[in-house]
Amino acid sequence: MAPANSDRLRETIHLELGARSYDIHIGRGLLKEIGVELTRLRCAGKVGVVTDRNLAGHYLKPVTRVLKAAGYTVVPIVLPPGERTKTLRSIGMVMDALVNARFERSSTLLALGGGVIGDITGFAAAIYQRGIPFVQVPTSLVAQVDSSVGGKTGVDHPKGKNLIGAFNQPRAVLIDPATLRTLPEREWIAGLAEVIKYGVIEDASFFEYLEQQIAPILTLSDAPVAHIVKRSCEIKAQVVAEDEREADRRRVLNFGHTIGHALESLGGYRGLIHGEAVAVGMVYEADLARHLGYCEPGVVTRLRALLSAAGLPVTLPNVPFRALWDAMQQDKKVSAGTVYCVVPERIGSVRIVPLAKAPTRAWYESVSTRDTGSRQRVPGKKPSR
Ligand SMILES: NC(=O)c1ccc[n+]([C@@H]2O[C@H](COP(=O)([O-])OP(=O)(O)OC[C@H]3O[C@@H](n4cnc5c(N)ncnc54)[C@H](O)[C@@H]3O)[C@@H](O)[C@H]2O)c1
Numbered sequence: 403m404a405p406a407n408s409d410r411l412r413e414t415i416h417l418e419l420g421a422r423s424y425d426i427h428i429g430r431g432l433l434k435e436i437g438v439e440l441t442r443l444r445c446a447g448k449v450g451v452v453t454d455r456n457l458a459g460h461y462l463k464p465v466t467r468v469l470k471a472a473g474y475t476v477v478p479i480v481l482p483p484g485e486r487t488k489t490l491r492s493i494g495m496v497m498d499a500l501v502n503a504r505f506e507r508s509s510t511l512l513a514l515g516g517g518v519i520g521d522i523t524g525f526a527a528a529i530y531q532r533g534i535p536f537v538q539v540p541t542s543l544v545a546q547v548d549s550s551v552g553g554k555t556g557v558d559h560p561k562g563k564n565l566i567g568a569f570n571q572p573r574a575v576l577i578d579p580a581t582l583r584t585l586p587e588r589e590w591i592a593g594l595a596e597v598i599k600y601g602v603i604e605d606a607s608f609f610e611y612l613e614q615q616i617a618p619i620l621t622l623s624d625a626p627v628a629h630i631v632k633r634s635c636e637i638k639a640q641v642v643a644e645d646e647r648e649a650d651r652r653r654v655l656n657f658g659h660t661i662g663h664a665l666e667s668l669g670g671y672r673g674l675i676h677g678e679a680v681a682v683g684m685v686y687e688a689d690l691a692r693h694l695g696y697c698e699p700g701v702v703t704r705l706r707a708l709l710s711a712a713g714l715p716v717t718l719p720n721v722p723f724r725a726l727w728d729a730m731q732q733d734k735k736v737s738a739g740t741v742y743c744v745v746p747e748r749i750g751s752v753r754i755v756p757l758a759k760a761p762t763r764a765w766y767e768s769v770s771t772r773d774t775g776s777r778q779r780v781p782g783k784k785p786s787r
């Protein structure tokens with residue numbers, strides 16, 4: 403099945419975690435080689451392909467075909483799409499399917515989908531018979547550059563997102579950027595927010611690359627898309643290798659997420675999906691950092707310009723300070739009542755600072771005055787695809 407020259411076109415990133423180390427493979431057409439890859443990983447017997455209904459229409463048949471060709475018994479487990487599927491109930495459904503199909507400790511789960519499917523599958527693999535192997539095959543940009551790498555798995559609780567879960571590293575991550583062609587445009591653009599985040603937290607030259615290449619990226623040109631997926635995975639893998647369980651260093655990945663999560667959780671801003679909220683969060687966390695004297699001038703302007711060029715929203719909605727501050731307190735990064743926020747010092751470098759209420763309020767009031775009248779969503783660009 404595998405084209406003879408496939409390795410030439412493939413990028414491999416190694417995530418070093420001792421006994422839990424694994425490779426992230428990126429290559430167009432990799433979906434056709436999943437059977438070969440599982441054989442290389444010494445996966446045996448049955449493979450449970452967990453996916454959602456949107457993905458099943460596009461990819462379940464061809465993936466099943468290549469797995470069968472490699473000798474695997476395939477059990478498809480198809481869930482409804484969307485965040486509302488990320489529940490313990492879905493975990494129960496996956497457990498039922500595995501029990502009914504008599505899965506054993508040596509059987510494998512394969513997550514074919516976005517972050518929702520990846521998070522569910524990883525958690526199901528962590529608990530079925532106290533742990534079976536799983537492989538990530540991420541299909542959304544968020545999943546390819548973020549959620550499939552690093553081993554955070556789990557589901558939501560009615561009282562909060564991602565409250566139930568486990569650290570569980572996959573055996574491998576197999577990324578076929580060609581799958582992004584069927585991703586809805588809004589999801590694709592939202593994923594770019596996380597890509598831009600990597601430039602700010604870690605790599606100024608990657609940020610410059612994004613500034614220069616945003617037009618071909620938006621039209622899904624192969625080379626720049628492969629590059630942004632690869633560079634994002636490299637940065638995420640490096641941060642995770644240094645701090646698998648988010649004791650310290652891994653927290654830099656939360657840049658944009660303190661305000662972003664707060665906006666997501668505030669009812670009035672229900673219209674925004676995660677990456678869009680993170681885009682607004684990054685602009686305003688950088689602006690707050692500038693106000694507090696942590697951040698070089700010019701960072702906010704460049705960040706806002708790049709996010710806008712990508713078609714992401716960059717303007718804070720009308721939210722009273724108290725509501726925003728309260729929502730920021732709900733964040734997982736709060737420790738003993740203090741909000742810790744990742745702020746940029748310049749493009750390519752961030753630090754984590756505690757935020758006190760009074761100066762944050764003073765900043766927020768100045769922003770409210772300054773941005774009044776411009777608080778509307780920047781309309782998404784329409785790249786031709
Ligand atoms: N584990 C982590 O470290 C981590 C990191 C970031 C995000 N997450 C989680 O990831 C989730 C968000 O991930 P997401 O944005 O991928 O959401 P998602 O899985 O809901 O996918 C978004 C939508 O795109 C569809 N889709 C995905 N790939 C497609 C494709 N190739 N073609 C057509 N349709 C496609 C899905 O069916 C869904 O409707 C959240 O639950 C978030 O908490 C986890």
Ligand SMILES: [Zn+2]
Pocket residue numbers: 596659676680
């Ligand atoms: Zn995020």
